Amino acid sequence: MMLWENILLALDALRVNAMRTLLTLLGVVVGVAAVISVIAIARGGQAMVIREVEGLGSGMVWIEPNLAEQSDFTRLELLDQRDLEAVSLLPGVAEASPMISTSMPARVTDESRDITVTGVSAGYARVRNLDLAAGRYFTEREVAAGQRLAVVNEQVVERLFPGAEAGDVIGEVLWLDRHPFVVVGVLESTSGLVASVGGFEEAQVPFTTLSRLTGADEFLAIFVTPEEGADLDRLMEDLRAAVERHHGPGKFSVNSLDQVLGAIRSVTDIMTLVVAGIAAIALLVGGIGIMNIMLVSVTERTREIGIRKAIGARRADLLSQFLVEAVVVSSLGGIIGILVGAGLVALVSAVANLPSLLTPGSILLAFGFAVLVGVVFGVYPANKAARQDPIEALRYE
Amino acid sequence: MSEAPLIRLRGVSRVYRTGSVEVAALQGVDLDVEAGEFVAIVGPSGSGKSTLLHILGCLDRPTAGQYLLKGRPVDGLSDDELAVVRNRELGFVFQSFNLLPRMSALRNVEQPLIYARVPAAERRRRAAEALERVGLGHRLHHRPNELSGGERQRVAVARALVNNPSVLLADEPTGNLDTRTGRDILALFRQLNEAGVTVILITHDLEVAAEARRIVEIRDGRIVGERRGDAP
Numbered sequence: 294m295m296l297w298e299n300i301l302l303a304l305d306a307l308r309v310n311a312m313r314t315l316l317t318l319l320g321v322v323v324g325v326a327a328v329i330s331v332i333a334i335a336r337g338g339q340a341m342v343i344r345e346v347e348g349l350g351s352g353m354v355w356i357e358p359n360l361a362e363q364s365d366f367t368r369l370e371l372l373d374q375r376d377l378e379a380v381s382l383l384p385g386v387a388e389a390s391p392m393i394s395t396s397m398p399a400r401v402t403d404e405s406r407d408i409t410v411t412g413v414s415a416g417y418a419r420v421r422n423l424d425l426a427a428g429r430y431f432t433e434r435e436v437a438a439g440q441r442l443a444v445v446n447e448q449v450v451e452r453l454f455p456g457a458e459a460g461d462v463i464g465e466v467l468w469l470d471r472h473p474f475v476v477v478g479v480l481e482s483t484s485g486l487v488a489s490v491g492g493f494e495e496a497q498v499p500f501t502t503l504s505r506l507t508g509a510d511e512f513l514a515i516f517v518t519p520e521e522g523a524d525l526d527r528l529m530e531d532l533r534a535a536v537e538r539h540h541g542p543g544k545f546s547v548n549s550l551d552q553v554l555g556a557i558r559s560v561t562d563i564m565t566l567v568v569a570g571i572a573a574i575a576l577l578v579g580g581i582g583i584m585n586i587m588l589v590s591v592t593e594r595t596r597e598i599g600i601r602k603a604i605g606a607r608r609a610d611l612l613s614q615f616l617v618e619a620v621v622v623s624s625l626g627g628i629i630g631i632l633v634g635a636g637l638v639a640l641v642s643a644v645a646n647l648p649s650l651l652t653p654g655s656i657l658l659a660f661g662f663a664v665l666v667g668v669v670f671g672v673y674p675a676n677k678a679a680r681q682d683p684i685e686a687l688r689y690e
Numbered sequence: 691m692s693e694a695p696l697i698r699l700r701g702v703s704r705v706y707r708t709g710s711v712e713v714a715a716l717q718g719v720d721l722d723v724e725a726g727e728f729v730a731i732v733g734p735s736g737s738g739k740s741t742l743l744h745i746l747g748c749l750d751r752p753t754a755g756q757y758l759l760k761g762r763p764v765d766g767l768s769d770d771e772l773a774v775v776r777n778r779e780l781g782f783v784f785q786s787f788n789l790l791p792r793m794s795a796l797r798n799v800e801q802p803l804i805y806a807r808v809p810a811a812e813r814r815r816r817a818a819e820a821l822e823r824v825g826l827g828h829r830l831h832h833r834p835n836e837l838s839g840g841e842r843q844r845v846a847v848a849r850a851l852v853n854n855p856s857v858l859l860a861d862e863p864t865g866n867l868d869t870r871t872g873r874d875i876l877a878l879f880r881q882l883n884e885a886g887v888t889v890i891l892i893t894h895d896l897e898v899a900a901e902a903r904r905i906v907e908i909r910d911g912r913i914v915g916e917r918r919g920d921a922p
């Protein structure tokens with residue numbers, strides 16, 4: 294009953310000074326809107342990047358040249374058959390797939406263009422989470438035999454087989470340099486940022502075939518699928534040791550997708566925290582604004598305080614009246630801030646094509662913060678009101 | 691009279707200290723007021739009338755002496771306990787009305803009941819009743835600035851009455867009103883007194899004081915005389 298009375302009183306008092314109230318609200322509005330939109334947009338961005346990275350092959354581990362150590366690209370030391378065999382034999386390795394990468398002129402009819410040709414093993418599709426839109430991937434036996442088979446991506450179909458659907462190109466011949474390859478499969482195009490940025494044409498062929506044709510018998514990377522339940526840290530340590538036995542320390546790095554995900558998470562978390570911290574400072578400034586106006590209000594209404602004391606208001610009554618007023622101001626600011634923030638998030642996610650993650654949790658957090666600001670910065674002015682001497686207050690002009 | 695009077699002051703003093711200067715606004719005041727009385731306190735400006743009324747009204751505390759309200763000492767009460775006493779036992783009417791400007795007459799009169807934790811519906815009923823009683827039944831929803839001076843003072847009286855106090859305390863309630871309106875307000879006090887309300891009223895207008903049954907004269911902080919008024 295008392296609370297409701299106090300809310301009515303507060304709304305009344307705030308209406309009288311509508312403009313002043315509005316300006317006081319603004320600080321809280323900005324703070325809350327900033328907190329909400331920063332958290333939502335950062336979460337959205339993070340979720341998108343993580344989904345993207347997970348699409349590259351969950352649980353994947355790979356070995357590649359450590360470019361920090363091997364800075365001379367012309368004399369880059371690569372992995373070789375010995376490494377592949379050593380890695381394949383390690384406990385905890387379900388599958389190891391080497392990768393050779395080169396660029397070759399490709400043609401179907403007359404027109405020829407350079408495409409990326411990747412030499413891989415049969416397990417590569419599994420390791421990298423690749424799906425096929427048509428046809429099949431080559432088998433281990435075909436890899437061992439060094440057959441001239443190719444799995445192409447959608448860009449190859451688009452550029453070299455104009456007008457053809459994925460299914461139409463199975464069994465067609467693709468010329469890589471002077472060598473005919475039979476197309477056995479077409480990769481599903483991956484949607485997402487990485488795919489749309491790196492939209493190059495690629496043909497995947499057995500690494501055995503590619504190394505025979507080009508003379509290249511070294512690998513750019515080895516991809517490893519760990520066995521179910523394998524200790525990832527231990528496995529990565531074993532992989533490093535296996536590679537270092539042949540090449541010496543430091544030349545290659547062992548990476549896992551989990552590590553990358555962790556790094557992305559911690560970077561975006563820190564960024565979110567920093568920006569949310571700045572937003573929280575805006576909220577604090579808003580709180581100081583509330584305190585300032587509440588102090589003015591208490592002084593202006595000294596006589597009202599005297600009257601209320603004379604008719605029987607106790608300290609707690611006046612304390613709660615003015616505290617509720619401060620909280621009503623900050624909550625109003627919070628509500629408006631939530632609306633503004635939600636609008637901002639909707640706008641940004643529409644423009645930047647981000648998934649918007651405006652969670653009830655972050656809304657509640659921001660609103661709770663706004664209320665808290667009202668309480669914290671309202672206590673001092675309210676206490677000042679409650680402690681007035683009745684006679685002095687009544688005499689105040 | 692075996693029973694304690696409604697109000698009993700014994701040796702009450704009030705000394706104001708401003709820096710090193712001391713002003714004794716009241717010096718050893720003894721005063722008894724029985725329930726149902728109509729007392730006027732008169733005296734020249736600065737004689738301590740308002741100071742006395744503030745002490746009677748528990749808005750201020752004496753620096754020395756004892757105050758018994760309904761036989762119970764008030765001195766030992768905390769600020770919050772005094773607030774409760776003001777709310778339940780005392781009703782104030784001021785010279786300058788002291789209404790809350792942004793509220794209707796009805797809401798103004800409701801305020802003491804809010805602090806008495808009376809439920810909203812009953813509050814409204816009792817406030818309307820009190821306004822009815824002072825002849826303002828037709829002005830419930832007017833704000834103070836939409837009312838005449840006399841009407842404002844009636845709202846103030848209704849607010850003082852609404853929680854059925856033991857005493858109505860009025861500090862120059864006609865001071866801001868013209869003679870005729872002042873007389874109407876005075877008639878209202880008389881009428882309330884006849885209905886059983888104890889009234890203590892300050893004035894320096896002897897014509898006003900004459901309405902009371904008992905006139906207490908104060909000078910330099912001391913009670914210097916007491917007369918019976920002309921009132922029947």
Ligand SMILES: Nc1ncnc2c1ncn2[C@@H]1O[C@H](COP(=O)(O)OP(=O)(O)OP(=O)(O)O)[C@@H](O)[C@H]1O
Pocket residue numbers: 706707708713714715733734735736737738739740741742894
């Ligand atoms: N807060 C205060 N501080 C210091 N002195 C005060 C204070 N209040 C009143 N006084 C002094 O106490 C004395 C009595 O004041 P009081 O207000 O009781 O007089 P009053 O009889 O009501 O006068 P009036 O008829 O003008 O209202 C005066 O001399 C006044 O100056």
Ligand SMILES: [Mg+2]
Pocket residue numbers: 739740741861
């Ligand atoms: Mg006075």
